[in-house]
Amino acid sequence: MEREVIEADLVLPTHLGFKKIQMYEKYPKGQARGRHWKHLKQIIQAENYQNYPPDVPNYINIESPPSMHPCKRICDITGFEAPYYDPRTNLRYANAEVFKAIRSLPNDYVQRYLALRNAAVVLR
Amino acid sequence: MPFISKIQRQTDYSRFPSSHPIVIDNGGSYFRIGWAGEANPRVIFRNIVQRPRHKTTGETVTIVGDHDPALLKYFDCTRSGPRSAFDSNVVYQFEIMEYILDFGFNRLGADGSQIDHPVLITECACNPVQSRSKMAELLFESYGVPSVGLHRTNKHLVLMLHSVTSIINNVGFVIKMALQSAQDLAQVMLSQYDFPSRMSAEGFTYGSDGNSLCVFEFSLSTESQFMKHVAVLISRLTWEKVEDLKMEHCYIAPDYASEVRLFQKGAKEAEEKTRCWQLPWTPSPALEPPSEEEIARKAALKEKQGQRLREMAEAKRSSKINELENESKNLEFLLLQLRHVPENEVPSFLSKTGYVSKQEIESAFTKTTQSLRKYKGELENEEKADLSAAEKYTLINIPDNILTPEQVKEKKRQLFLKTTSEGRQRAKQKRFEEDLERERQNKQDEEKRLENPELYLGQLRAKHRELSEKVEQRKRLKTNGGHSNGNNVSGGVGRGERLNAAQRERMRLLTTAAFDRGKGEDTFGYKDEDWQLYKLMSKDNEDDDEGPDEDEAELGRVSSRLRDIDPTFVSRSEAGPSETSHLRPLTKEDFQIVLGVERFRCPEIIFNPNLIGIDQAGLDEMAGVSITRLPAACQSLDERMTNSILMMGGNCLFPGMAERLEAGIRMIRPCGIPIRVMGASDPILDAWRGAAAYAAGMQFPQQTFSKVDYYEKGEDWLRQYQLRYTF
Numbered sequence: 001m002e003r004e005v006i007e008a009d010l011v012l013p014t015h016l017g018f019k020k021i022q023m024y025e026k027y028p029k030g031q032a033r034g035r036h037w038k039h040l041k042q043i044i045q046a047e048n049y050q051n052y053p054p055d056v057p058n059y060i061n062i063e064s065p066p067s068m069h070p071c072k073r074i075c076d077i078t079g080f081e082a083p084y085y086d087p088r089t090n091l092r093y094a095n096a097e098v099f100k101a102i103r104s105l106p107n108d109y110v111q112r113y114l115a116l117r118n119a120a121v122v123l124r
Numbered sequence: 125m126p127f128i129s130k131i132q133r134q135t136d137y138s139r140f141p142s143s144h145p146i147v148i149d150n151g152g153s154y155f156r157i158g159w160a161g162e163a164n165p166r167v168i169f170r171n172i173v174q175r176p177r178h179k180t181t182g183e184t185v186t187i188v189g190d191h192d193p194a195l196l197k198y199f200d201c202t203r204s205g206p207r208s209a210f211d212s213n214v215v216y217q218f219e220i221m222e223y224i225l226d227f228g229f230n231r232l233g234a235d236g237s238q239i240d241h242p243v244l245i246t247e248c249a250c251n252p253v254q255s256r257s258k259m260a261e262l263l264f265e266s267y268g269v270p271s272v273g274l275h276r277t278n279k280h281l282v283l284m285l286h287s288v289t290s291i292i293n294n295v296g297f298v299i300k301m302a303l304q305s306a307q308d309l310a311q312v313m314l315s316q317y318d319f320p321s322r323m324s325a326e327g328f329t330y331g332s333d334g335n336s337l338c339v340f341e342f343s344l345s346t347e348s349q350f351m352k353h354v355a356v357l358i359s360r361l362t363w364e365k366v367e368d369l370k371m372e373h374c375y376i377a378p379d380y381a382s383e384v385r386l387f388q389k390g391a392k393e394a395e396e397k398t399r400c401w402q403l404p405w406t407p408s409p410a411l412e413p414p415s416e417e418e419i420a421r422k423a424a425l426k427e428k429q430g431q432r433l434r435e436m437a438e439a440k441r442s443s444k445i446n447e448l449e450n451e452s453k454n455l456e457f458l459l460l461q462l463r464h465v466p467e468n469e470v471p472s473f474l475s476k477t478g479y480v481s482k483q484e485i486e487s488a489f490t491k492t493t494q495s496l497r498k499y500k501g502e503l504e505n506e507e508k509a510d511l512s513a514a515e516k517y518t519l520i521n522i523p524d525n526i527l528t529p530e531q532v533k534e535k536k537r538q539l540f541l542k543t544t545s546e547g548r549q550r551a552k553q554k555r556f557e558e559d560l561e562r563e564r565q566n567k568q569d570e571e572k573r574l575e576n577p578e579l580y581l582g583q584l585r586a587k588h589r590e591l592s593e594k595v596e597q598r599k600r601l602k603t604n605g606g607h608s609n610g611n612n613v614s615g616g617v618g619r620g621e622r623l624n625a626a627q628r629e630r631m632r633l634l635t636t637a638a639f640d641r642g643k644g645e646d647t648f649g650y651k652d653e654d655w656q657l658y659k660l661m662s663k664d665n666e667d668d669d670e671g672p673d674e675d676e677a678e679l680g681r682v683s684s685r686l687r688d689i690d691p692t693f694v695s696r697s698e699a700g701p702s703e704t705s706h707l708r709p710l711t712k713e714d715f716q717i718v719l720g721v722e723r724f725r726c727p728e729i730i731f732n733p734n735l736i737g738i739d740q741a742g743l744d745e746m747a748g749v750s751i752t753r754l755p756a757a758c759q760s761l762d763e764r765m766t767n768s769i770l771m772m773g774g775n776c777l778f779p780g781m782a783e784r785l786e787a788g789i790r791m792i793r794p795c796g797i798p799i800r801v802m803g804a805s806d807p808i809l810d811a812w813r814g815a816a817a818y819a820a821g822m823q824f825p826q827q828t829f830s831k832v833d834y835y836e837k838g839e840d841w842l843r844q845y846q847l848r849y850t851f
Contacts, residue, residue, distance in 0.1 A: 118737025
């Protein structure tokens with residue numbers, strides 16, 4: 001290890017005196033282990049929130065509801081208000097200039113713009 | 125930059141008695157740890173872990189938090205990026221959490237065999253029991269903590285404010301907008317806090333990918349401004365940088381639509397609001413025009429090289445001439461000798477020389493003399509040939525039947541020579557005529573131009589456009605096979621367009637050949653027609669190049685003409701983007717990211733999650749929703765509630781947040797209700813301070829749960845664990 005790295009105390013020591021179970025005991029080196037954690041979705045599923053009374057707040061029912069306002073449509077490229085929509089690429093655009101730009105975009109970029117508002121084509 | 129990491133190791137750990145609580149604000153972006161009752165956390169660092177490999181020793185190390193990036197050069201960080209323990213606002217990766225806690229306690233100066241202080245650690249509202257119990261397990265079993273308090277952040281802030289100021293009026297409304305990073309979300313938590321009835325009608329979590337998507341949107345929208353440097357940008361623009369940019373430049377528009385209209389019109393205010401972000405750029409060394417001396421030197425060098433080449437050619441030529449002369453002399457000598465040799469000894473004499481007959485020697489002699497003549501000077505020869513055309517082809521007009529076989533052969537040769545030379549003449553003539561024709565056209569054009577320059581120029585331009593379109597179209601057809609993507613600029617994109625028409629046809633033929641045949645056995649080649657396929661295939665590749673020339677030639681003529689008379693004319697091929705970057709040196713402006721609409725478009729997501737495709741109510745709307753969700757008993761408190769709305773969390777650092785929020789809430793609340801929005805005095809640290817103040821209070825020990833409880837009742841008991849706060 002380089003001197004300046006040691007001086008900066010950058011690296012977390014492997015053995016810490018204040019711990020009852022050390023990291024290397026818990027997760028021994030060289031042993032392949034499967035995924036030992038759950039995604040949030042799995043956690044929520046395992047909680048069985050549907051069995052809970054609906055009037056008591058829990059992680060699911062405090063989620064905010066869908067908006068009552070109509071969705072604002074803004075140009076995907078410039079951010080201006082977008083009265084138009086290109087049926088070929090599905091992008092919204094503000095004016096003819098942007099339209100030109102859209103049509104010259106490679107498909108890859110179009111998909112990335114769409115992905116910004118969850119509208120991209122997802123291949124599974 | 126509002127966030128400052130403090131990671132110096134503390135030395136006074138042993139000074140605190142074991143009953144003194146440790147307070148941890150485990151935020152999505154920052155981790156803060158310190159002692160109860162103190163004004164500021166002792167250690168603050170980014171809540172991320174990296175596990176790079178050390179370059180020289182190859183061991184995998186753990187690095188927690190943000191460090192001097194210069195030191196990271198010793199590590200290979202390509203395999204794993206910074207990781208966070210959070211999914212949304214819930215801790216789900218406890219291995220990472222453990223590293224973070226390790227580091228936090230380590231920096232707090234912990235020694236001894238375990239952490240024997242009560243720990244207060246924050247969590248999100250309505251944390252799922254799984255996450256909560258894992259956290260308890262970690263703290264009790266790995267660190268030996270005697271008791272743990274798991275608390276929501278915003279409670280503390282209210283507490284904090286309650287103790288510090290008196291504006292709350294015992295009724296409050298807290299809006300928490302955590303600014304998070306890594307893969308986490310901008311989480312906005314809204315909570316109603318109702319003090320006298322001591323009932324906590326829970327707030328509403330607003331989970332949106334706000335921040336991380338903000339990041340993405342940011343990089344994309346900036347990127348679109350200069351496609352040219354996309355590669356450079358994307359590799360350099362890390363999310364940290366984007367985070368910085370966002371904190372530095374973003375603001376919240378009072379009204380998105382009107383603000384954006386300003387920019388669309390290009391108003392003066394918009395220009396003032398536009399900011400430029402200059403990427404590191406060093407001017408490329410200017411190409412100075414070469415000096416006189418340099419030019420002279422170069423010319424001399426060139427001349428010298430030319431001279432040398434000429435000399436070499438000369439030497440070669442003279443040596444060749446020498447050689448040929450020698451040969452012809454030898455042959456002449458041989459012929460002379462042959463004349464003196466008696467008839468019967470000829471074969472033996474010839475066998476010695478290597479020639480078969482006298483004729484052969486003669487022909488060799490004429491050949492060498494001819495080539496000698498050619499080397500010595502072609503021109504005179506040609507001239508002579510032209511002059512003596514009449515006597516050269518002496519035999520042509522004489523009928524075959526009166527000639528000897530030898531002469532017939534000679535006649536054929538002469539005939540051939542004559543036709544070729546005539547052909548050459550004709551070609552020359554044609555070229556000359558074409559020149560004349562072009563000259564004539566130019567003259568006509570010139571006349572037209574002089575008659576009406578404007579009209580002429582317009583016509584010429586139109587013609588040029590038409591022609592170039594035609595040529596382009598043909599080119600595209602050739603490469604794209606008719607499936608243009610609706611755009612003229614980028615030629616082949618997508619999977620379908622990668623092959624040109626001929627290649628595609630070839631593929632088609634091959635596949636039909638492969639699949640059309642009978643099932644089971646391969647009968648290709650039994651019939652003769654099968655082999656026609658190959659002919660078709662090879663033909664396809666060449667049949668394109670058949671007469672595109674006229675248009676192209678015409679286009680060339682028109683554009684050269686335009687270039688002569690129109691100073692503004694730029695031919696299309698020259699105007700292509702790739703070309704210009706070669707021609708034009710890159711300037712400072714090419715390395716700028718201009719932030720205009722983007723400055724308020726990113727934070728707009730907080731109020732309009734629809735913009736990034738999340739169908740949820742915006743922040744302002746949610747305030748109204750959570751008030752309507754209150755039990756009826758609290759409805760009477762409405763008025764007082766909106767009168768003290770408190771903002772906390774990193775996102776409320778954006779300028780304009782309070783105004784926008786107030787306007788938004790005013791829209792959905794009944795008319796005439798007093799609305800007041802306040803920011804926390806320090807939105808980043810106040811939550812920790814509140815927690816520290818709370819943990820220092822007398823009642824804290826009763827509101828924790830202890831190791832004994834944990835071992836006796838198990839983790840499921842945590843489900844019922846609902847704190848009743850008393851102050």
